[in-house]
Amino acid sequence: MTAHQPRTRGRPPAADRAHVTAAALRLLDEEGLDALTMRKLASAVGVQVGTLYGYFPTKTALLTAMAEEMLSGCRAAADGIADPRERVLAFVRGLRTALLSYRDGARVYAGTHAIGPNTLGFAESLNGALRETGLDAAAAMKTALLVLHFATGHVLEEQAAIQAGPDLPVGVGRLREAIEDGDYPHLAEAQDHLTGADLTELFEQGLRLLTADLP
Amino acid sequence: MTAHQPRTRGRPPAADRAHVTAAALRLLDEEGLDALTMRKLASAVGVQVGTLYGYFPTKTALLTAMAEEMLSGCRAAADGIADPRERVLAFVRGLRTALLSYRDGARVYAGTHAIGPNTLGFAESLNGALRETGLDAAAAMKTALLVLHFATGHVLEEQAAIQAGPDLPVGVGRLREAIEDGDYPHLAEAQDHLTGADLTELFEQGLRLLTADLP
DNA sequence: ACCTGAACACCGTTCAAGT
DNA sequence: ACCTGAACACCGTTCAAGT
Numbered sequence: 321m322t323a324h325q326p327r328t329r330g331r332p333p334a335a336d337r338a339h340v341t342a343a344a345l346r347l348l349d350e351e352g353l354d355a356l357t358m359r360k361l362a363s364a365v366g367v368q369v370g371t372l373y374g375y376f377p378t379k380t381a382l383l384t385a386m387a388e389e390m391l392s393g394c395r396a397a398a399d400g401i402a403d404p405r406e407r408v409l410a411f412v413r414g415l416r417t418a419l420l421s422y423r424d425g426a427r428v429y430a431g432t433h434a435i436g437p438n439t440l441g442f443a444e445s446l447n448g449a450l451r452e453t454g455l456d457a458a459a460a461m462k463t464a465l466l467v468l469h470f471a472t473g474h475v476l477e478e479q480a481a482i483q484a485g486p487d488l489p490v491g492v493g494r495l496r497e498a499i500e501d502g503d504y505p506h507l508a509e510a511q512d513h514l515t516g517a518d519l520t521e522l523f524e525q526g527l528r529l530l531t532a533d534l535p
Numbered sequence: 536m537t538a539h540q541p542r543t544r545g546r547p548p549a550a551d552r553a554h555v556t557a558a559a560l561r562l563l564d565e566e567g568l569d570a571l572t573m574r575k576l577a578s579a580v581g582v583q584v585g586t587l588y589g590y591f592p593t594k595t596a597l598l599t600a601m602a603e604e605m606l607s608g609c610r611a612a613a614d615g616i617a618d619p620r621e622r623v624l625a626f627v628r629g630l631r632t633a634l635l636s637y638r639d640g641a642r643v644y645a646g647t648h649a650i651g652p653n654t655l656g657f658a659e660s661l662n663g664a665l666r667e668t669g670l671d672a673a674a675a676m677k678t679a680l681l682v683l684h685f686a687t688g689h690v691l692e693e694q695a696a697i698q699a700g701p702d703l704p705v706g707v708g709r710l711r712e713a714i715e716d717g718d719y720p721h722l723a724e725a726q727d728h729l730t731g732a733d734l735t736e737l738f739e740q741g742l743r744l745l746t747a748d749l750p
Numbered sequence: 751a752c753c754t755g756a757a758c759a760c761c762g763t764t765c766a767a768g769t
Numbered sequence: 770a771c772c773t774g775a776a777c778a779c780c781g782t783t784c785a786a787g788t
Contacts, residue, residue: 358780358781370784430645469685476687477680498655507662582772589771589772
């Protein structure tokens with residue numbers, strides 16, 4: 321109302337919300353989701369723990385803002401593609417890249433339900449591209465959900481496999497051991513073909529199949 | 536070695552590991568993953584917290600045992616199907632049903648990497664069915680991973696959508712609001728077609744597409 | 751209006767001491 | 770051999786009091 325007031329209206333100084341979110345994403349990338357603590361984040365920002373609750377009412381709200389921010393760049397590469405079918409593929413690849421570019425990115429994304437402009441804008445663009453291929457509203461939304469679910473699940477497993485975490489290098493050895501100890505002939509044979517499997521190629525295969533019946 | 540010794544060899548009384556796992560699954564189903572606490576589990580079992588660490592070295596180990604136990608019944612329905620292609624579909628449907636039958640089942644499954652007989656036996660049977668359709672070892676494993684990733688991602692979202700949790704009914708209203716406030720014409724149109732969407736049908740569509748190129 | 755400092759009610763995990 | 774009881778080092782969250 322008054323001219324003297326700074327541009328804050330409700331509570332949160334919106335400028336620093338972004339700053340805190342960026343610091344949280346940096347911390348996530350360096351230490352992983354399990355080590356992302358409100359206290360560690362506070363000291364990274366240079367503030368007391370309680371202060372964070374002036375920016376975000378809850379840790380879930382922070383994680384949601386992080387998920388929203390993760391998607392900030394994932395439309396750029398696809399938006400200019402003329403062929404709608406190729407645009408659809410580019411959108412989904414962009415989502416995978418966005419999630420892969422932060423440690424535990426898929427876990428954060430799958431654990432939240434952001435409704436910010438990046439998330440909804442992405443869903444809108446993906447739906448738009450699907451409609452342009454000739455699908456009606458219902459079919460476009462179904463295909464969008466399908467590829468989104470697939471991408472989430474795939475990157476989740478990709479990042480779980482990468483994780484050279486606390487005891488995971490042990491974990492993969494244990495898997496090999498368990499397969500050889502037990503009676504799993506198909507798994508034993510497939511294991512060799514699987515070592516160093518190209519996960520990008522696997523993702524592309526899934527994406528191709530899920531979009532195979534596009535008009 | 537000696538005949539007097541009871542059949543315990545190392546540390547854990549294996550009989551009660553199963554009992555604790557069952558109690559944990561019961562607690563999970565009643566209260567959800569976020570409320571599954573070692574202390575709550577201890578009091579449900581009628582024991583002190585520290586005692587649980589005689590059965591499981593860590594909470595992660597408990598969750599892994601829970602994931603393994605979840606898959607106990609998911610092969611039964613498919614194992615007798617003669618047509619290999621139909622058997623593949625039945626295995627994946629069985630996995631979805633198994634995960635859906637516990638609250639937060641997919642979150643537990645996706646967050647662990649069980650290597651017990653249920654998990655490996657399921658993977659072995661799925662691979663065997665895929666080989667029988669005519670796929671070679673590498674192709675069978677790739678398709679298996681694909682449908683597994685899809686199923687995980689799909690049920691994860693299914694259970695997140697169901698969750699009439701602490702503030703989620705508010706959450707869906709907020710989504711509708713955000714879509715109508717913003718400039719998302721495709722999402723706004725698709726929203727009506729989506730309400731009460733049949734998630735089982737959507738899962739079947741994804742499954743059909745991912746297995747469409749089977750020989 | 752914003753931040754500090756301190757507390758509350760929890761966690762997972764460990765380990766002496768009992769029996 | 771197994772369990773108890775109590776502690777350790779943390780959590781997320783809240784809130785008076787300061788400025």
